[in-house]
Amino acid sequence: MAKAKTNTEDYMRMYRQMVRIRTFEDNANQLYLSAKMPGLTHMYSGEEAVAVGICEALTDDDRITSTHRGHGHCVAKGANFKEMFCELLGKEEGYCRGKGGSMHIADQSHGNLGANAIVGGSMGIATGAALRAKLQKKDDVTVCFFGDGATAQGLLYEVMNMAALWKLPVIYACENNGYSEYTKTEEIAAGSITARAEAFGIEAHQVDGQDVLAVNALTQKLVARARKGEGPFFIELMTYRYHGHHVGDINREYYRTKDEEKDWKDNRDPIIRFRAYLVDQGIASEEEIEAMNAEIKEDASAAVEYALAAKYPDVSEVDMHVYTDIKHACA
Amino acid sequence: MREITLSQAVNEALAEEMRRDETVFIIGEDVAEAGTPFKVLAGLVDEFGTERVIDTPIAEPGFMGLAVGAAMTGARPVVDLMFGDFLFLIMDQLCNQAAKTHYMSGGKLTVPLVLRTNLGATRRSAAQHSQSLHALVAHIPGLKVAMPSSAYEAKGLMKTAIRDNNPVVIFEDKLMYQEKAPVPEEEFLIPFGEANVKRDGTDITLIGTSSMVQVCEKAAEILAKEGISAEVVDPRTIVPLDEATLLASARKTSRVIVVDEGHQSYGVTAEIASRINEKAFYHLDAPVLRMGALDVPVPFSPALEDITVPTPEGVAEKARMLVAGEMIHAA
């Protein structure tokens, strides 16, 4: 997976993964709005180039930690639609047997240590995974995804300090989508975000998060250096979320304008931009791309249908998996 | 049998397990050359080096988070939390992350870590260095909680904890570090969830945890001189709890006092008393009494601090009343 991204196949794969994320989210949004999906969910639409650009630079041995807005990371790291939709609907065949839901999908087989519903809650986990790699002399790298809102959490600074002291193979990927829940980032973040990492002596970069190739190129370089013990690194990815903080956050003009949203969608959409690039470079034709989009759409519909029909876990599972060695914790 | 201090017992257990399993490492503040302020870990860094006995900055949530991530990816960290009072600092990493990861991932991820910390008042350390907060973590499903009552238990439980695939919190009584007890030279483990009947008796059961086991034993000696036969039971782990042994003793003697150094209200004493009340009600000849620490922050002045914890005389006094059939809390 982490070969040089210069050939057609890899470009097409990056495009495909971005479309898969967008398609997954469109379906999840519909499931939620049609009251078929319990709970709450946070859409990744608009930020696809971040997850795909980064995860395409990683192998299955490399780990990521994800956030409440985590469907994109999960897809980009290799997860299947079927198990993901089953999890979103609380079904037995979900990645977490329906126990985690939208905000806690973990897919260990692809190195996804799980989404975390505590803002900033996974920064320690990601850094700890990197500490383990160093102690056990493994060359895997861990990417810690978090948003601009999470930069206000103290834990980030505690773990960046240790990561820098011990040169841990971890990359802090700050997805700056401009809003911390319902508040503009400039109202919650003093100074520069990258300067905070630099204060610990951590090499920090800012990159256009809507440009999948730029994200991928930077990540490839940093991952290779982290494997050699040159970590940690910090990337601030400038991006935008198309939906509200969560699916129900519809009337959001009090914190951002419709014009602003329209501008990002029309002029900076990562999928539209990359599609134009692929056609322009003669890597794919419009027809090929349309066919791919249609196929993904069909895959997603089939997975949704499957998940809707799938069975819920048996009630006896309620006290299972509390402990590894006690089958039923409340027996 | 040779006698060693509780401190040496913990040190031996860690050394043996670190020799056996190279994924085990220690992380915390001043654990390496300093060997902790209580000197419990003295010498371990000489054998295992600073890569496995890792000094951290003073950042409890940070290193706790690192341990969770390392545990999730194949290491077995032993976290040293200098004082039990600092549990409040690491609650998110311990209770939202470590405790729930196995369950939220539907059994896919495990967090085999040990959190070593302490409890116990009367060291004249005042309210922020004297608390016994084990009930706090025992309340959270997914965590196991061990409470050694002597050097023997400290060693056997620590070895079991390190081999357990769940997050385990071990509370050592900081007043007992220099206390000696017979500990076999040969290897042994103490399984979790097996209470120890320290003394047989017929008239009343005294259930004690940690150093309160000694308090109960001393109370039993006082009572024996008066012709009252007290049974002393040490649960050894409060999660999992060996309910069967506690209930059997309650049914046998029909009177029970539960003694624990945590605050009495909403605490371990309340939990155990309640279970006995629910499951051995028709065998009780007296109300089950709780004796915990006074519900006040631990005061500094020795004159005040000493009256906040249960004492052998206090336990004996209550036991006498129960055996005499006096209604202690009659309306």
Next chain:
Amino acid sequence: MPLDVIMPALGMAQESGVIVAWHKQPGDAVAEGDVLFEVETDKATMEVEAQGAGFLTGVVARDGDQVPVGDVIARISATADAPEEAPEPEKDAGDAQTATDDLPEGQTVIMPTLGMAQDSGLLVAWMVEPGAKVDADDPLFEVETDKSTVEVPAGVSGYLAAQLAEAGEDVPTGQVIAIISAEAPAQTVTRSAKGAAPVAKAPDPQPAPQETKAKPAAKPEPSKARQPSDPTGRILASPKARRLALEQGLDLSRLVAAGVAQPFHVSDIETLAAMPAETQALAGAAAAASLHLTAEIPAEGVTAFMAWASDTAGLTDSGAVMAGLAGGCLDKARPVVAVEAFGQRRLFDVPGHNLTAVTSVEDATPDLILRDLRATRITGLHMGGEDAPVLSLTTSGAGLTLTLECAQGQIAPAAALSLLGDFAGRLEQPLRHLL
């Protein structure tokens, strides 16, 4: 003055040491620093050196002896044939006591608490000679704790007037080990920490952990006498006692009748089981012979009367009115009637037929219990005898049911019939009361 040779404390949790071998014999000349004997502790074998020069005398411990830490085992005297008998530590302590009074004036220096699990510190060496001038920052002595050796500065400037501990001694933290005087002292004091401990000790900053928890909370629950029986008539017994009584077919009310104090415990069940069989049979007969009578009346009469009494006669306390009506039926001059309603019990003195003279009283033994259950869903009951005859009022359809229950012997059957009949009549037509 001869120097005491004591069993030193060499380990953290050491209580005694075994003398492996003496290196000097009684009468031998010893120089300061000479090895006197070898001692074995839990950790190691160590050589103990002489603290001063002189002759070894008064040896009381032999090779192989186990000696408690702090015990004097020999002396170093000025002459080889020192007259003293074996050393007596208690006498020493006395000496120390007296000596304390002679201590020079000045600032005290204590054994500091340097480690976290530290109860005492091993004084490795003095770094200032007695009587010498010392500056606050000068290292005064060296102390070994847990794992490290630390030089402790004097803390105050002056002259080292007293050294109250010797090198090699394990001194409890907080104990005074030196005095620094402002003026050069005329004479200095040098001695061991052992004898002086009780006097010179600073006010208990860090008592030994074992002792701290041993102190009683000194708050014993006042020893209460057993409680009287429950006002609602429920027999109080422990869950186990109740279960055993049920299993063995024993009647707890026999214990009530026998005057055994409640609550009943398992020991009382043993008493009950041991009661002679005849008594048991008699009690059975008694139970069978208790009285249970019922009567039914329409409800309107009493309702209307209560309204009239309240509005016209100013009798607003319905409990007092009911007590008056019931008391009037009793064959007793001035009965006390207990009225139980809505979970409360009130006692009334009923001096005669005048309802306005009924007064509420405290602490009286009722002659009759009137249990007003009209506001409940209970329509019938069979409770057995209690301390006094019980008249219960329950609703049944549109009317009222009156139930009289008496334990055997409380009231003659004829009197019971009369009582219930009379009361039913008064409730039906309250004006009869005035007749």
